[in-house]
Amino acid sequence: xxxxxxxxxxxxxxxxxxxxxxxxxxxxxxxxxxxxxxxxxxxxxxxxxxxxxxxxxxxxxxxxxxxxxxxxxxxxxxxxxxxxxxxxxxxxxxxxxxxxxxxxxxxxxxxxxxxxxxxxxxxxxxxxxxxxxxxxxxxxxxxxxxxxxxxxxxxxxxxxxxxxxxxxxxxxxxxxxxxxxxxxxxxxxxxxxxxxxxxxxxxxxxxxxxxxxxxxxxxxxxxxxxxxxxxxxxxxxxxxxxxxxxxxxxxxxxxxxxxxxxxxxxxxxx
Numbered sequence: 219x220x221x222x223x224x225x226x227x228x229x230x231x232x233x234x235x236x237x238x239x240x241x242x243x244x245x246x247x248x249x250x251x252x253x254x255x256x257x258x259x260x261x262x263x264x265x266x267x268x269x270x271x272x273x274x275x276x277x278x279x280x281x282x283x284x285x286x287x288x289x290x291x292x293x294x295x296x297x298x299x300x301x302x303x304x305x306x307x308x309x310x311x312x313x314x315x316x317x318x319x320x321x322x323x324x325x326x327x328x329x330x331x332x333x334x335x336x337x338x339x340x341x342x343x344x345x346x347x348x349x350x351x352x353x354x355x356x357x358x359x360x361x362x363x364x365x366x367x368x369x370x371x372x373x374x375x376x377x378x379x380x381x382x383x384x385x386x387x388x389x390x391x392x393x394x395x396x397x398x399x400x401x402x403x404x405x406x407x408x409x410x411x412x413x414x415x416x417x418x419x420x421x422x423x424x425x426x427x428x429x430x431x432x433x434x435x436x437x438x439x440x441x442x443x444x445x446x447x448x449x450x451x452x453x454x455x456x457x458x459x460x461x462x463x464x465x466x467x468x469x470x471x472x473x474x475x476x477x478x479x480x481x482x483x484x485x486x487x488x
Contacts, residue, residue: 227258228259228297229360231297242440249291253296261299261438264301264303267280268280270283278306284306284320287300289323298324299326300325300328300329302329304332304333310351320359325359328360328362368397375406379407394436397418398417399420405433409433418437
């Protein structure tokens with residue numbers, strides 16, 4: 219299991235002078251490459267885990283794959299937070315058991331979301347019970363409680379605040395509102411809650427610097443990097459098929475075979 223110092227270090231990143239920018243990896247190579255760019259903490263993205271296995275995201279179908287990825291990444295030279303959807307169960311005891319497995323694998327944090335695959339939100343009391351069970355089982359694990367009020371739509375700021383209040387009272391260390399980009403609402407939530415607020419970066423939303431000025435303390439990239447990588451691969455394949463020259467055109471540099479091979483030989487966390 220991860221030592222207490224790692225849990226403490228991860229928590230401290232949420233109380234710095236600038237927001238924690240958390241990139242989300244999907245395999246060992248992407249996590250290690252991001253760590254080499256001096257990102258101290260790495261998250262996982264449930265979309266990539268599901269897509270790699272040919273399974274739907276957000277449907278509770280990837281528990282085994284999520285644990286396996288955590289075991290592959292948990293000893294890396296970075297602090298790991300795992301996207302665990304809704305905990306893959308509506309039984310708080312089973313969610314707590316998952317949290318224990320992830321902590322044993324080396325994770326210092328976990329995301330738990332209240333959105334469901336049918337477009338509804340889990341009852342507040344149920345999600346709060348999951349959070350409380352996780353904190354009772356693994357007290358030092360950083361629980362980032364996510365509400366999908368804005369992600370799914372149809373919920374106002376007051377409903378979001380009520381959910382975040384309940385999740386904080388249950389023991390959440392941080393709260394996450396993906397889909398929220400309105401600066402006025404973000405600022406109001408920061409003033410309302412006591413826990414660090416996590417916002418999902420949107421290319422059309424506020425910059426990281428602007429979010430920091432609003433009081434946001436964690437900015438996640440979610441599935442953006444994975445989707446961008448997939449888009450780049452498709453674009454490159456299309457260019458090659460069309461007979462157009464590739465490389466040297468100002469785009470992102472493609473790592474060499476040796477560079478990628480070398481990622482598997484990086485030192486692991488002491």
